[in-house]
Amino acid sequence: MKNFDINEDPHRRFNPLINEWVLVSPHRAKRPWQGQNEKIHTDALPEYDATCYLCPGNVRANGENNPKYESSFVFENDFAAVKQEPILFEEELKPTFFKAVPERGIAKVVCFSPRHDLTLPEMDLASIETIIRTWQKEYTELGSVDYINHVQIFENKGSVMGCSNPHPHGQIWAQSSLPTQVEKTQNSLKAYFDKNQSNLLLDYLKEELKLNERIVIENEHFVALVPFWAIWPFETMIISKRHITKITEFTSEEVSAYASILKALTIKYDNLFETSFPYSSGIHQAPTDGEEHPEWQFHMHFYPPLLRSASVKKFMVGYEMMGEAQRDITPEKSAAVLKALPGVHYKNK
Amino acid sequence: MKNFDINEDPHRRFNPLINEWVLVSPHRAKRPWQGQNEKIHTDALPEYDATCYLCPGNVRANGENNPKYESSFVFENDFAAVKQEPILFEEELKPTFFKAVPERGIAKVVCFSPRHDLTLPEMDLASIETIIRTWQKEYTELGSVDYINHVQIFENKGSVMGCSNPHPHGQIWAQSSLPTQVEKTQNSLKAYFDKNQSNLLLDYLKEELKLNERIVIENEHFVALVPFWAIWPFETMIISKRHITKITEFTSEEVSAYASILKALTIKYDNLFETSFPYSSGIHQAPTDGEEHPEWQFHMHFYPPLLRSASVKKFMVGYEMMGEAQRDITPEKSAAVLKALPGVHYKNK
Ligand SMILES: O=P(O)(O)O[C@H]1O[C@H](CO)[C@@H](O)[C@H](O)[C@H]1O
Ligand SMILES: O=P(O)(O)O[C@H]1O[C@H](CO)[C@@H](O)[C@H](O)[C@H]1O
Numbered sequence: 152m153k154n155f156d157i158n159e160d161p162h163r164r165f166n167p168l169i170n171e172w173v174l175v176s177p178h179r180a181k182r183p184w185q186g187q188n189e190k191i192h193t194d195a196l197p198e199y200d201a202t203c204y205l206c207p208g209n210v211r212a213n214g215e216n217n218p219k220y221e222s223s224f225v226f227e228n229d230f231a232a233v234k235q236e237p238i239l240f241e242e243e244l245k246p247t248f249f250k251a252v253p254e255r256g257i258a259k260v261v262c263f264s265p266r267h268d269l270t271l272p273e274m275d276l277a278s279i280e281t282i283i284r285t286w287q288k289e290y291t292e293l294g295s296v297d298y299i300n301h302v303q304i305f306e307n308k309g310s311v312m313g314c315s316n317p318h319p320h321g322q323i324w325a326q327s328s329l330p331t332q333v334e335k336t337q338n339s340l341k342a343y344f345d346k347n348q349s350n351l352l353l354d355y356l357k358e359e360l361k362l363n364e365r366i367v368i369e370n371e372h373f374v375a376l377v378p379f380w381a382i383w384p385f386e387t388m389i390i391s392k393r394h395i396t397k398i399t400e401f402t403s404e405e406v407s408a409y410a411s412i413l414k415a416l417t418i419k420y421d422n423l424f425e426t427s428f429p430y431s432s433g434i435h436q437a438p439t440d441g442e443e444h445p446e447w448q449f450h451m452h453f454y455p456p457l458l459r460s461a462s463v464k465k466f467m468v469g470y471e472m473m474g475e476a477q478r479d480i481t482p483e484k485s486a487a488v489l490k491a492l493p494g495v496h497y498k499n500k
Numbered sequence: 501m502k503n504f505d506i507n508e509d510p511h512r513r514f515n516p517l518i519n520e521w522v523l524v525s526p527h528r529a530k531r532p533w534q535g536q537n538e539k540i541h542t543d544a545l546p547e548y549d550a551t552c553y554l555c556p557g558n559v560r561a562n563g564e565n566n567p568k569y570e571s572s573f574v575f576e577n578d579f580a581a582v583k584q585e586p587i588l589f590e591e592e593l594k595p596t597f598f599k600a601v602p603e604r605g606i607a608k609v610v611c612f613s614p615r616h617d618l619t620l621p622e623m624d625l626a627s628i629e630t631i632i633r634t635w636q637k638e639y640t641e642l643g644s645v646d647y648i649n650h651v652q653i654f655e656n657k658g659s660v661m662g663c664s665n666p667h668p669h670g671q672i673w674a675q676s677s678l679p680t681q682v683e684k685t686q687n688s689l690k691a692y693f694d695k696n697q698s699n700l701l702l703d704y705l706k707e708e709l710k711l712n713e714r715i716v717i718e719n720e721h722f723v724a725l726v727p728f729w730a731i732w733p734f735e736t737m738i739i740s741k742r743h744i745t746k747i748t749e750f751t752s753e754e755v756s757a758y759a760s761i762l763k764a765l766t767i768k769y770d771n772l773f774e775t776s777f778p779y780s781s782g783i784h785q786a787p788t789d790g791e792e793h794p795e796w797q798f799h800m801h802f803y804p805p806l807l808r809s810a811s812v813k814k815f816m817v818g819y820e821m822m823g824e825a826q827r828d829i830t831p832e833k834s835a836a837v838l839k840a841l842p843g844v845h846y847k848n849k
Binding site for chain 1: 501502504506511513514520521523524528531536582583586588589590596600603604652655661662663671679682703704728783784801803815819823824825828
């Protein structure tokens, strides 16, 4: 019988953050592609677009004018998925199958730059630091609203990620409940902490640094790596080296180091297929429920859909929806590919 | 304070099958769309395509020729995600973060029809019955292989669902482990069964039939409904009315009724936006581990991505990936829309 070779043989890997498995099929990385290709937008964007509702000075859907902002700019989402309005709710006695509870929240849009054409990898470090300070401010302000217990900072980049406007921006959805994925993560972190009196992600990071097989970038305060249990072909996670439960704990040195690793990672992403690389990213950190959360460790996920070129993405469909996530290329291979890419943006070569 | 109105106010609903929540934002259903539109393929397909590797008589990637099949036809996937080969595995003592285990399995492709241009809604009932009997046969045969404990039958339809060939076909991935989503479902069904000595899905179905708010189609043996906790805009579930744990328990009357509801549901789907409606579908049923599974109830999920037209889909991205699934249109509204659609395929009007 053949001995198990993790680089060659089909296997499952376990994600201890959410207690789910991923099916890995390394031998399948070579199958030919006959499916759908994504449209690629390669037209250079203008610095300012008169029809863009995010550009400085322009008018938004609700009729308001954006200020002539010069760094980042935050406003309330005109089509928010959650609303601030309090709702009177008396739980009715219904069979368990019809459990519904009102949800209160605040949704905001964060413009990263007045420039319509600049995404993170092409911004200067000072501008990225301003975005991080904006995230800190929003986390503090939203988190201090009495009914807000969780602040989700995220970015959808690229039309393939449902992003409706190329103007660089992210979103923040703050709400009363812990969203499902965050609750799962918190339960795992908490169980580990209670059992080991130490932090799951920090212990994991220590092992990853020792093995050095999935590290993409490391600086003094942060590491960007492909998690052992990554599901997307080029998924990564940025983890802070120090025990930090939330973004407001960063020293100003850490803010700079975070800006630097964000820029370096997104440059590698753009360089991978020489395209403006689409992804969803999001920060996972302690909830704002007023409790201490020593089990938490600040980290940021990047879930990019591209698989083998600027136009061929990985589909998480049939088997993945009914069964479990599945990948072909191994996390180790992906990390090696990303690590080997130049640190200079391809447009500046 | 305003009283909670489930048709208007943001709320969360609980999915008792996998213990996850979905955020529902009914007020947001009217937001304008500025994002990506899908390419639509409206060219009529030929009955036979000489370049299609699934058409009868044609040659496949591995060099083999398909037989001149006349109903359905099954073969082993040339690029299987799992392999039959046994693998020698000695668990090493590694930190909990690096849990990987080899996975054995068999992956097959099921051609639904020799006709390149016929999908389920356009096939006659006899042909759909043949597909169901093929699924029964495969479930039995694959399930009886000693190391196979789960048989996942599914279909990816449409290029937007990563389907690389329009020739009507589904897949079957059979493997040693219970995939993550199935394991979660089984745990919930089991917990409910142990507590109530009755079947979660059958009890749910009873309530749904009483309320009659989310039922799309009902026949003597099956119901198609939009689950109370659906995440996709037009998600549905087909449930058998009798307590049936697996597809092989169907009487031949039930096979006919299943064919009939499959056809009726997919006709409604095609009629919704007058397009060949994309989706991933999959059957959830008892595993083939040799145990009795009274907690299981045969059901089939349909996860269609389209939101408001043949070219505008719902994106499960940033917030959904980091936080939890989110929908705008309510399940009740979707069910009413589907229910009201004609039962005759739009091409035959
Ligand atoms: O097997 P296919 O049709 O080539 O591939 C399709 O279905 C598979 C199973 O859902 C997915 O893993 C692939 O991402 C998808 O493109
Ligand atoms: O808010 P946007 O950018 O209009 O919408 C995008 O991001 C949201 C949050 O991830 C998703 O719910 C939408 O499906 C997506 O199109």
